[in-house]
Amino acid sequence: MKLTVIAKIAAFASPLLVAGLVVAQTTGGIHSLRGAAVDQELEPPEVYPQQLGREVRNYRQQPPTIPHSMTQYQIDLRTNQCLSCHDWTNAGDRGAPTLSMTHYLDRNGNQLDTVAGTRWFCTQCHVPQADAPALVGNDFEASSISR
């Protein structure tokens, strides 16, 4: 009795499983993250060189963009190499703009002598400037121009 029940279930289940696999194969399709087959060559992304000279801000609170190359600068848990010129202790000597004093305020509003941990990773806000097309279309208008 028990055996026949199991046999019946199996008889239903196995065609269903096979049918499901077939449907999954034909409809869904698998896309690689690379966007092309392995043997296909992809167009390399365009390289946009650094823009020299300091850019004007597009709106009042825009983080200033970086007018120099910084690909080799170490910014991690141990060291922030940007600070070797831009920290207030070195900026005068190196002729670099000092960090705004808001970067020395911790989240409770205490003034610190070293950069606050919340502001440690420069590239979260500041990016190297390049005349590259926008990655995503938008209709942003700079407030510095429209006014």
Place this chain on the structure above:
Amino acid sequence: MLSLLDLLGTIGGSILGLPGILGVALGMTTRNWIVAMILGGAIGVLSPLVLGGHHSAHVPITTLEYSVSTIIGLLAGLVGCAIRHKGARV
């Protein structure tokens, strides 16, 4: 610690360099101990002048380096002379 290593390195460098090698060679040219010492010492004095320095960097040669090279040159000259003496008797 590091300065001891530095001293050892300087001595080793001198032995393996011009004062050591050429010092022994020149020492072997004579049986006279004094001449051997003078020849070895001369090489010791000359070698930092000839080989030291750099085409672009201004590397000062320290007095320690200089004296080590001279002493090693002297000793190498003596060793060379000793080899000559030993060799002559066989």
Place this chain on the structure above:
Amino acid sequence: METNLGEYRQTVHYNNHSGVRAICSDCHVPHEWQYKMKAKVMAVKDVYHEVMGTINTSEKYEHRRLEMAAAVWKKMKATDSRECRNCHAFEYMDFTIQETRAAQNHQRAVDENMTCIDCHQGIAHDLAPGYLEEYQHVVETLAQSKLQDGSGGVDVASIKSYLGISAD
């Protein structure tokens, strides 16, 4: 010796646009015979610590990173960054095609008798926290030991130029 090699492989001296690559010995072993032999004798210490496993985990490595970096900085500062200058010399630089910021600072370095490592720390290996203070400390101790030495060594360059045998 694996940690620092891995870090080095991320840097511009290993991966760059021109396809020229420097290897460990280009920066860490002098070209001149006597200094090369000296470096090789002194490398006994490195071999010893490698065998004894002084820096064989990343925790141990991080713990000693600043100390090890300071030892190399000291060597480079004392020799006027000799190994850098086997390839990079102020005489070979065209300041007009450098980035403005770089050209200005290189001119300043020439004027003030600075050396490569004074600014370019951490170009080949990661930096530890507090590296600027440690470098300052290295410079000060070197200056002090030079003062105690008095004579400051023998000026080979002037003797060579007096004798008329200047290497290029």
